[in-house]
Amino acid sequence: MAFTQAILKQCWPRWQQHFSPETRLRLGAVPLAVLADCPSDVVGRYLSAAELEQWSGFHLKKRRTEWLGGRLSAKWAAAGLLNKAEMDWHSLVIQSEEDGRPYLAAGVRPVAPFISISHSGHLAAALAANLPCGLDIQQPDAKMHTVKKRFATPEEEDLLTAALPQSFTKTEQLTLLWAAKEAVRKMVRISPLLGLLDIRLLAGHGGRSTPQEPLALTFTASRQQECQTNISVLCFFTDNLAWAMACPMLIKLS
Numbered sequence: 001m002a003f004t005q006a007i008l009k010q011c012w013p014r015w016q017q018h019f020s021p022e023t024r025l026r027l028g029a030v031p032l033a034v035l036a037d038c039p040s041d042v043v044g045r046y047l048s049a050a051e052l053e054q055w056s057g058f059h060l061k062k063r064r065t066e067w068l069g070g071r072l073s074a075k076w077a078a079a080g081l082l083n084k085a086e087m088d089w090h091s092l093v094i095q096s097e098e099d100g101r102p103y104l105a106a107g108v109r110p111v112a113p114f115i116s117i118s119h120s121g122h123l124a125a126a127l128a129a130n131l132p133c134g135l136d137i138q139q140p141d142a143k144m145h146t147v148k149k150r151f152a153t154p155e156e157e158d159l160l161t162a163a164l165p166q167s168f169t170k171t172e173q174l175t176l177l178w179a180a181k182e183a184v185r186k187m188v189r190i191s192p193l194l195g196l197l198d199i200r201l202l203a204g205h206g207g208r209s210t211p212q213e214p215l216a217l218t219f220t221a222s223r224q225q226e227c228q229t230n231i232s233v234l235c236f237f238t239d240n241l242a243w244a245m246a247c248p249m250l251i252k253l254s
């Protein structure tokens with residue numbers, strides 16, 4: 001988890017400017033290769049009995065590894081947010097709602113953070129925050145061009161092209177937009193989940209799209225119009241993965 005800890009420590013002052021001042025968040029991430037052949041006695045140090053049973057029940061190794069990576073990353077991020085120097089990993093239990101949304105089970109004090117989990121390519125990652133949050137990581141994929149009509153409008157593409165450095169390929173641009181919208185879908189608690197075209201890009205604010213200088217995107221969600229809230233998503237590329245973190249952004253209404 002040293003990677004995300006270092007990123008967060010170095011970048012938080014800049015990231016904080018894009019979220020509401022009261023926002024606190026932590027990231028966790030773990031390379032999947034480390035977990036692929038982990039024996040159950042090692043895994044059992046971090047999972048509750050019920051979690052361990054669920055982990056053992058996955059037949060596909062890829063799914064088992066990704067699920068474990070997401071759980072470990074989320075526990076790590078939540079422990080950081082709770083300022084726990086020594087964490088009883090067994091008591092920090094992560095469960096899923098019927099629709100798959102992960103949450104920290106009751107019993108966490110003072111208050112359970114919100115969590116969001118994602119896995120792609122070689123990594124699993126999680127975000128823990130004191131406000132509803134969404135995380136998506138995504139490997140650039142040429143398939144984005146084929147499905148682009150399902151998630152990107154020409155206006156959004158123009159906004160992104162203007163906001164991103166010219167060195168970004170079209171595939172990278174589309175991957176970033178996809179990840180950002182997935183992060184928003186995970187953040188907004190609505191059933192069924194928002195469609196990707198229900199989420200509209202309003203503005204993009206500079207940045208080289210690196211962890212140090214992230215791109216800040218502002219979205220609105222069409223089924224959320226009654227809410228006085230836009231959604232801020234910080235995006236960057238690192239290690240051939242697009243990262244997108246969504247948190248509510250409070251705006252003043254005149």
Ligand SMILES: CC(C)(COP(=O)(O)OP(=O)(O)OC[C@H]1O[C@@H](n2cnc3c(N)ncnc32)[C@H](O)[C@@H]1OP(=O)(O)O)[C@@H](O)C(=O)NCCC(=O)NCCS
Nearest residue numbers: 066067070098099100101102117118119136137182186193
């Ligand atoms: C949920 C969804 C956005 C995940 O995105 P993805 O890019 O495919 O995959 P990611 O690796 O980024 O994210 C997977 C994680 O998202 C989380 N997730 C799943 N459902 C979620 C939801 N409804 N809200 C928020 N997060 C959710 C889970 O933690 C999952 O990891 P886990 O299963 O290992 O715990 C996507 O799979 C989706 O749209 N699913 C349809 C959900 C749906 O309509 N379900 C109805 C069944 S009742």
